Amino acid sequence: MSDKPVHYVFALLNNFSLLSFASAVECLRIANRMSGKPLYTWEVQSETGEQVKCSAGSVFAPDSKFGELSRDDTVLVCAGLDVQGATTKALLNWVRREARKGLRIGGLCTGAHVLAKAGLLDGKRATIHWENHDGFAEEFEEVTLTKSVFVVDGGRMTTAGGTSSIDLMLKLIADGHGEELANSVADQLIYSSIRTDQDTQRLSVPTRIGVRHPKLSQVIHMMEKNIEEPISPAILAKDVGMSTRQLERLFRRYLNRSPKRYYMELRLQKARNLLMQTDMSVINVALACGFSSPSHFSKCYRAQYGTTPYRERGTQGTRLPV
Incomplete structure (x- = not known):
């Protein structure tokens, strides 16, 4: 385990899912609090650096626009409604450029669409919100699409949306700092049933x-x-x-x-x-x-x-x- 905090960059797209974004950030915040030291740092970016509106209508002011990152950073693309319209050429170029450095890159909710469009999921397993499953499967045949709550395949991470961000972050916390800390974070969230990548997103x-x-x-x-x-x-x-x-x-x-x-x-x-x-x-x-x-x-x-x-x-x- 490294003593250096893991830095997350949340890339907010217009109409992103507030629940997916907030769930991920809260896990990092609580992990820092429960451990008593800054295990994680994070910042919020957008394509232009200007305000971004989530699908619930609230407006967020990012810390900066998409820029050069360190290869030790982790990028999480936060998307939601009309991800196709929010997937711009500038966004794809930025994601591809940072991926070439070896960064871990993930997509929350419909963020998997961005990663797939950029070619970052070719030959990999991934997931996306069940309502977008049909369209994704038709458009990205080179991606092995699953119905899991979340998927981690090498340096690529995808979630199904909603509270699945919690499950992904708890896994990452457990991998980096142990199951005990991850369980403490779950307890703070009143999250009594932690799911794994073997759990499916839809009800039976x-x-x-x-x-x-x-x-x-x-x-x-x-x-x-x-x-x-x-x-x-x-x-x-x-x-x-x-x-x-x-x-x-x-x-x-x-x-x-x-x-x-x-x-x-x-x-x-x-x-x-x-x-x-x-x-x-x-x-x-x-x-x-x-x-x-x-x-x-x-x-x-x-x-x-x-x-x-x-x-x-x-x-x-x-x-x-x-």
Whole structure:
């Protein structure tokens, strides 16, 4: 262990997630307090050095603009809403330049998009907020995307957003100064269930739908895994050992819709994510979500969302909220 404080640089992007940023900083502050010495120092930077607004509307004044850093520094890119629009050429150039020095670089919440766009996650494992998962997977095929709460792969770190910053920082504190200090920080935060990189970010299917029926959960899991090439209800039913009629009754009883309707809603939700978060053509979005006919896709999309995919794509200035 080095006696020299570890220095963190928080790079704030417009509309960054306040929770992700604050959670990370608080872990460092509490670690210093509990240890009785400055184990960590930090500063806040933005592209221009001017004020940055978080997604909650509060404005933050950074310490400086993006500049030259020491190779011992750790950069954490803090992003949130419309990370695509906030990922500028100047930001990418800065991140790439600092990465060449050997700095550890991480992305909080949707910050993984910036790292991937800069090519810093090629061939590496990473994670991002589940709502951005579909768009990220389509755009960055060279990145092994997981659904973990956080991922550390070499000198690259990514989190899923929200309180996952706490889990990442607790791991870094434990790695640098021991489990006892990390646990003390968690206690101060009233954070009683520390997650690891093996934990997934979303609730399990039974918890999410409010139904604890093993076969129903199994079918829904299969649906979520097979969006591009949908499986027929008859095959789904057979795979879990029941008849198609039994499966229909199960969905009607617990979800008040048919298996076909539920599957369609899953596919259309993914389609909406791709339309709002990527530059994929409408036809490619349709194919990625199991629609072989653009006209059928458009008809189903309008029935679900009250607008066509083409018009939805026209509103991309307002990205999906995270």
